[in-house]
Amino acid sequence: MTATPHAADRPGPAQRTEALESLLLERGLIDPKVIDGLINRYVNDVGPMNGARVVAKAWSDPEYKARLMEDGTKAIGEFGFAGPQGEFIRVVENSASVHNVVVCTLCSCYPWPVLGLPPTWYKDPAYRARIVREPRTVLAEMGLALSPKTEVKVWDSSSEVRYFVLPERPAGTEQMTEEELAAIVTRDAMVGVGVVHA
């Protein structure tokens, strides 16, 4: 049998992280202010609320939507959303007849500027392994039962291109403002494992 690669009493990840931090600090290689700033940015400032604003604007403004589909990176940049894992963002549109869903089978590449850091399920081996082999089954398990007539497109993010799903605008939202629309757009719909409900 294959042995585990470590001693049974190996320090856990919390202890090893503390150890790494102490080694880097004593060598003067990291600045605690930079570390705190990075963490704060991805906890508070960069997340699916960014993507929701992009979607709401695309639903409300046909000219913006045209720009978004033509050059996702540039149109998303109009909001000031840019940075790591957003070097080139391509938008794929869901409709009544086409459903797009995004994965990264090799790691967990994800469009950080619009969605923040990926949720646990996106990084789960089960999702990475199965969504490229039985997407309809996986989506149904996740609560999204698609019609057999719906065309399913799975995008595996293997290069530096990041995929962002423009969900279908739900019926009954015609009178909603952009701000109200942004509030109903979910992270899961922008990855393609859910749809937006009015």
Next chain:
Amino acid sequence: MDGIHDMGGMQGWGRVSIDPNEPVFAEPWEAKAFAFGALSARLSGGNLDAMRHAIDRQHPYDYLVDGYYGRWLGCVETQLVDTGVLPPGAVEARARKLRGEDVTEPAATEPHKPDYQPTAGGSLRTIDGVPRFNVGDTVRAKTSANSGHSRLPRYTRGHTGTVVTIQPAQVLPDTHAHFVAENAQHVYAVSFPSTILWGADAEDFTLTIDMYDDYLEPA
């Protein structure tokens, strides 16, 4: 390399479940591991591809048990040890010392960061020359990947697909991760019918994945 990270199509994992209320970081150490990972290329003189390769090279046991941010933590240590910024075993020894064990920490090593300068920021590049393939061309993914870093998943290898988009040219992860060359080249989004990948009984869908020019041959 044919590592544990190459998960597309593996079976036996069970269901995917969503926790709609999960925090960005489940524990404080995850946030720190993320931040160190985000800075790891700068700390080790590497790049994003070298970082990914440091994750791919983790022992399969660690890869699965440590979880996502545990892998980030592991890849930071790997990159720092690879470049002599930290000596091998430094992190574990310091962790044991911090919890009160009587351990001798390894002596510091002389950093030897890679002799490498990117020609530009990021991974996209502007290159000369027309793409080898056009939209609509039939292409075949190569049957094997090199034993170093690669972004050619097993489940696509040897299969025939159709070029649907010409993506921006990018540095080749296979050589960039090892500081050999940027080898910037054309990248194509290639679509495969599910039945090509998984047989006649497959669910009905289309799989599209980006392929670097080096990964393809005409079919």
